[in-house]
Amino acid sequence: MAFPGDLSNFPFFPLRFNKDAQAVDQGEEQALKTWLQSQGPVELIVFSHGWNNDEQDALALYQHMFASFRSVLNQNHVPAMNGRNIAVAGVLWPSKKFADEENIPGGAAGAVAVDPLADAFAGAEAAGDPAILARLKELTDKEELTLPEQDEAVGLLRQLLATLPASSEEGSANVQAAANDGGTFSNDVFVQQLVGEGTMPGSDASEGGAAGLFSNPMGDLTDAVRKGLNLFTFYAMRERAGIIGAQALNPLLARISALANVRIHLIGHSFGARLVTAAAAASGLFHPSSMTLLQAAFSHYGFSTLYDGHSNGAFRNLLLEQRIKGPVLITHTPNDHAVGWAYPIAARLRSIIASSIDGGPNDPFGGLGRNGAQKTPQAISKQLLASGSAGYTFPAAGGVLNLESTPFVNGHSGITNDAVAYAILSAMV
Incomplete structure (x- = not known):
């Protein structure tokens, strides 16, 4: 693929999947495994984009994000990460229709359409x-x-x-x-x-x-x-993200985790947050060391206990079974109108039949990226901190940190900054 093999001097490996949850090129997994086997201990960040852009836009998202990672590390804001060997696996999945000139579309839901x-x-x-x-x-x-x-x-x-x-x-x-x-x-x-x-x-x-x-x-x-x-x-793309996470990324990461020299850290943006969460929840064959959900476009009850009095969230077992060795970070802000836009429409249509809602924390169809994890006993709430500030105290394995991100995240795609990178790197320690 026409992209450099590094992001701000982090080794970069694409992992492409088609709409049927099959690898586009089996050689991509092998290239990653071969490189990992040639290294000492590696902190492998597995990052999935979300909905609505093509491959080049998804790669631009990764490029901008890891420029922020490099900035935070160069300023020694997370001293415990000094000397760590960090690599990036960028998931690319068909989150929209295939464009003729592209291999595979992806996206961060940030582009403005001409028509x-x-x-x-x-x-x-x-x-x-x-x-x-x-x-x-x-x-x-x-x-x-x-x-x-x-x-x-x-x-x-x-x-x-x-x-x-x-x-x-x-x-x-x-x-x-x-x-x-x-x-x-x-x-x-x-x-x-x-x-x-x-x-x-x-x-x-x-x-x-x-x-x-x-x-x-x-x-x-x-x-x-x-x-x-x-x-x-x-x-439809929300559903596809879950399928690709569970059926494609999960078994691939289980094979990667068999290598003794790698710690896996999951990051997902938008529907990519659903994808990596589904991957972690699908089986206990691998246990990521951390997971960060950036403006996640799925239910704020996804990790909840008895959110309606009798039902648990779809990914509740991920916390109960401590599938994540370290913390789960969730950025959220009312600035994120993209996460919430579908829910008021669903509410209005439901009002023809039954009721109405508003999209906030009490909305039964609200999104993680707007409200954070709701009705989740393992969740605590803090503010997203500027890089170089006092630092974070993270919950134990199976715990969630809701990060109210309004000062630093100005919209659904406003995630590529040093404050976000600082939180993720701090959670990786």
Whole structure:
């Protein structure tokens, strides 16, 4: 691949996986193992990007992050890491549609699309029904639509959303149920909830179609389709991250951990946080020395005990069984609108059926990257510290440190700075 074999003088090894959780090139694992076997003790950082950028963007994320690592080490802010042999394995997974000119897309969810609707269609191609997407694109490309065509477009969008991988913890079950329940409420009500608008003057849900909604037909329809396709892609990629983590990265790291001279540290950003968490939770065949979840895009109840009175979080056993030898760090901030954007939509769609929520710590569908680990007895909360400050006291194995990161993380992708690097390196000691 066209990328230097180091990041700020840290040896770098790509680990690429396809959408079916298979290695793109078996030689990549072998290259890493061969290098590790030639070394003394190694601190191996395994980093996974999240959603929405291509391979080059993911590599840029890694490059910027490890420039911050180098800066912290050069300033001797973590003296215990002096002389440690640190290497990086960068996971690259298809978190969006394959681009013709790229080997594999990845992403940190940071790019601004030139054409948001085209970008939404491109993302949905990785998981949506091609025939439905093609017809929906044909309709949205028109300058004007008849009322039956408007209804058809909304119906096609609902067909797509009805196929979401459902998870009651993270809201997709709400979307799936609302999309399927065409007998109870009309297309115009569905779109009103999807785009977050109240009933428009003159609208009448009893008409049973889109006639009451589209006072601005193409603008309203375009917004609904864009948000719906992004939501569809959000949940589909969330599911893919878990599968690749459990079925591809987990066995690879189990093989790597058999080498006596390596300590593994997991880092995941966005959906990459779900990927590395799923890898650690899938079996007890390897035990990472630390795990850091940067603006994680999965449920803030992921590690919880009885979050609703009778259910535990999906990854609760990771803490109970002390799969991580050291601490679990979680950065979170209300600045992260990307983590929370899907949950209010899921709430509005659910409100057609049952209830409503707001995205904060008490929101049953809230995200780790916004709120930190909730209803998790092993979690303690502190502020993310500037590099060179007094340092951290970490919880024991099986413990979680929620790091309120607002002073240093200005959004979902604002993670490549010395303060974040300082926290991770401190946890690696």
